[in-house]
Amino acid sequence: MGPMDVFSNALQFIGAFVAFSIAFVAYKGVRETSSSSMLRLAAAFVFLGTGFVLQGLYGIGSIGSAPGFEFSVATLLLAGMFLQTAGYFFLAFSHVVDVLLSGKRGVATALVLFPIFALSQTSIETVLRSLSFYFILYGVIETALSYSKNKNPNTLMIAAGLGMLAAGWWVSLVAPDVALLNLLQLLMKEVGLLALFVPVLKFSFRKPGDLHAPV
Amino acid sequence: MPQYRTQGRIIADILVTARDMNMDGQGVGITTLLRKGNVSYSRMAKLIVDLVGAGLLLEETLDKSAKYRISDKGMKFLQAYVQFDDFAQSFGLKL
Numbered sequence: 001m002g003p004m005d006v007f008s009n010a011l012q013f014i015g016a017f018v019a020f021s022i023a024f025v026a027y028k029g030v031r032e033t034s035s036s037s038m039l040r041l042a043a044a045f046v047f048l049g050t051g052f053v054l055q056g057l058y059g060i061g062s063i064g065s066a067p068g069f070e071f072s073v074a075t076l077l078l079a080g081m082f083l084q085t086a087g088y089f090f091l092a093f094s095h096v097v098d099v100l101l102s103g104k105r106g107v108a109t110a111l112v113l114f115p116i117f118a119l120s121q122t123s124i125e126t127v128l129r130s131l132s133f134y135f136i137l138y139g140v141i142e143t144a145l146s147y148s149k150n151k152n153p154n155t156l157m158i159a160a161g162l163g164m165l166a167a168g169w170w171v172s173l174v175a176p177d178v179a180l181l182n183l184l185q186l187l188m189k190e191v192g193l194l195a196l197f198v199p200v201l202k203f204s205f206r207k208p209g210d211l212h213a214p215v
Numbered sequence: 216m217p218q219y220r221t222q223g224r225i226i227a228d229i230l231v232t233a234r235d236m237n238m239d240g241q242g243v244g245i246t247t248l249l250r251k252g253n254v255s256y257s258r259m260a261k262l263i264v265d266l267v268g269a270g271l272l273l274e275e276t277l278d279k280s281a282k283y284r285i286s287d288k289g290m291k292f293l294q295a296y297v298q299f300d301d302f303a304q305s306f307g308l309k310l
Contacts, residue, residue, distance in 0.1 A: 025302060026302075028299075029295075029299035029303070032292070032295040032299065033223055033295055033296055033299050033310060034223070035221070035223050035299065035303070035310045037221075037303050037308045037309060037310055038299060038303065038310065041303070091306075094306075094308055095307065095308070098307075098308055102309075139307075143306065143307035144307075145307070146304070146307030147307070150304055152301075152304050152305065154301070154304070154305035155304060155305055155306075157305070158305050158306055158307065159307070198305075199302055199305035199306070202301075203298065203302050206298060
């Protein structure tokens with residue numbers, strides 16, 4: 001097991017921790033405000049977190065897998081990728097719902113173009129990677145557009161984080177077997193995931209709010 | 216372009232009105248809630264029934280007219296709303 005494998009595996013479990021932390025805060029939001037946005041966010045990050053765990057387990061399992069178990073290890077990888085794609089889909093879907101409800105259909109309509117982009121690929125793994133990349137990219141655009149309206153620094157942080165994740169996915173799509181680029185894409189994903197953790201940290205360390213604060 | 220408000224935002228706006236416009240401590244009438252809440256009468260009437268039923272608003276009848284005050288539960292809802300709205304905004308979403 002090389003250092004790259006260890007780093008890659010650690011990344012999966014860090015990703016799972018970040019995703020489940022976000023899902024936990026979002027779930028609290030569902031319970032306290034009954035918000036459907038929070039429900040979609042919680043669902044997205046539960047899928048993402050489970051996907052990260054399965055891919056981490058795949059990483060561990062593929063190192064010392066006994067003959068005959070290769071199939072189940074490969075299934076683990078595909079299941080993990082599928083769940084991650086589902087997670088990124090829910091994240092993008094949350095933005096689509098927001099955009100459609102606010103009556104601005106500009107960027108949301110671009111989503112219908114994704115099958116042309118994704119289905120031109122060959123293997124299931126590449127299709128899932130392409131879809132994940134597409135959904136994150138859409139999330140980046142919508143989050144950046146939101147920042148242009150609300151000027152909330154946390155929104156910029158999330159847009160940058162998603163941007164790094166998207167760049168990481170793109171590198172892994174175009175050059176999956178180049179060692180140096182593989183390291184680069186892992187670093188990009190790591191930085192992206194840490195940026196996503198900032199709102200959770202801010203939420204966790206927030207003082208109890210002023211009951212008379214403006215809404 | 217008018218800004219779209221989610222159901223949660225409308226409820227928060229009603230609760231804020233009930234909190235901030237209750238100058239004399241006797242509560243606010245439905246006219247004030249309508250003016251500040253910016254929703255139709257029928258929708259507001261239904262929302263008020265729901266909010267009173269959920270314990271977020273307190274209803275009292277004074278001089279044959281209903282007055283509404285925000286409850287402790289309503290205050291806690293507003294506090295949670297502010298926190299989670301900020302969290303949702305971080306992801307570029309509306310609560």
